[in-house]
Amino acid sequence: MIADAATDLVLAVDVGGGTTKAEITDAGGAVRCAATVGTPHGEAAFDGIERLGRELLAALPPGDRQRVTRAAVVLPGLVDSDRGIAVFSSNLGWRNVKVGHRFADGWGLPVLIDHDVTVAGWAEWRFGAGRGLDDVCVLILGTGISGTLSVGGRLVRAPTGQLGLAQAGEYGHIPVRYRDGLRCPCGNTGCVETVASGPAIARAYAARTGREITGAETVFAAVDTDPAARAVIDDAIDALAAGLLGVVHASCPELIVLGGGLARAGAVLTDGLHARLTTLLRVAPVPRVTLGEFGIRAGLIGAAHLARTGELR
Numbered sequence: 001m002i003a004d005a006a007t008d009l010v011l012a013v014d015v016g017g018g019t020t021k022a023e024i025t026d027a028g029g030a031v032r033c034a035a036t037v038g039t040p041h042g043e044a045a046f047d048g049i050e051r052l053g054r055e056l057l058a059a060l061p062p063g064d065r066q067r068v069t070r071a072a073v074v075l076p077g078l079v080d081s082d083r084g085i086a087v088f089s090s091n092l093g094w095r096n097v098k099v100g101h102r103f104a105d106g107w108g109l110p111v112l113i114d115h116d117v118t119v120a121g122w123a124e125w126r127f128g129a130g131r132g133l134d135d136v137c138v139l140i141l142g143t144g145i146s147g148t149l150s151v152g153g154r155l156v157r158a159p160t161g162q163l164g165l166a167q168a169g170e171y172g173h174i175p176v177r178y179r180d181g182l183r184c185p186c187g188n189t190g191c192v193e194t195v196a197s198g199p200a201i202a203r204a205y206a207a208r209t210g211r212e213i214t215g216a217e218t219v220f221a222a223v224d225t226d227p228a229a230r231a232v233i234d235d236a237i238d239a240l241a242a243g244l245l246g247v248v249h250a251s252c253p254e255l256i257v258l259g260g261g262l263a264r265a266g267a268v269l270t271d272g273l274h275a276r277l278t279t280l281l282r283v284a285p286v287p288r289v290t291l292g293e294f295g296i297r298a299g300l301i302g303a304a305h306l307a308r309t310g311e312l313r
Helices: 044-059 100-107 116-126 198-209 216-221 227-251 261-265 267-280 295-309
Strands: 009-015 019-025 031-038 068-075 078-080 085-089 094-098 111-115 136-141 145-151 255-259 288-291
Touching (some): 009 116, 019 044, 019 295, 044 068, 044 100, 068 100, 094 100, 111 116, 111 295, 116 136, 136 227, 136 261, 145 227, 198 216, 198 261, 227 267, 255 267, 255 295, 261 267
Parallel strands (some): 068 111
Antiparallel strands (some): 009 019, 019 031, 085 094
């Protein structure tokens, strides 16, 4: 059953490594109720998700509760959306958890499951900064780095089959510092994430200055006055550009959209990345670079659209 475009409400849940966010929205995107809770480690996270959704549904007026017809939950890590399985998350510590029926039974609703970054990137492409364009690359920058790629008006998704489940858009695990890079948790050396993720930027700044900081935001804030901050950010932008070169040459995106928590840095990232790509590209055209329109709410907005339409299209 697809949600009625005019009258029905949908429940959207975006599960992150630190927090889980949930909203119930109408067809126009207006939020009827919302809540955020901490994400527990391990399978306890799924109990927390089910409880959060149940509490939001109970908070609606009785007439509105009957109008909530579908839900979507987006999860980090590897996700088998067809079978509703949370395959693996190293950060949250789960493996092969069957979650589709658990939420459907708890909420009394059909529930779709998908990957958080895939849904967030799709939302930015279809409804946000990339709307109206056929060829768009979205990067979600934060604790990790991944995203989506749309080519010829179609979202690129990795198939499931004999080789097992794969996740398209793992830009953060493209090696760019083969010889002198840091070891990445994925097993490779010098991946983009070891240089350009939030933790990597904070770690590099601490190594240069001897000053421990709480996050990459401190480095971005000091980029105009602190040479060490400028050097760290330039290095991160260089790694992002190097990681994108093969993608740009292979698919020629018209636009690169930056989302996630690090995108709050704004023009420091967008202008810097565009300038670096302009320097490096000789054959492929240089894509425009812009910020996402939805910010850290992209996953929730995408999940609501997924619940309402029933598919990523």
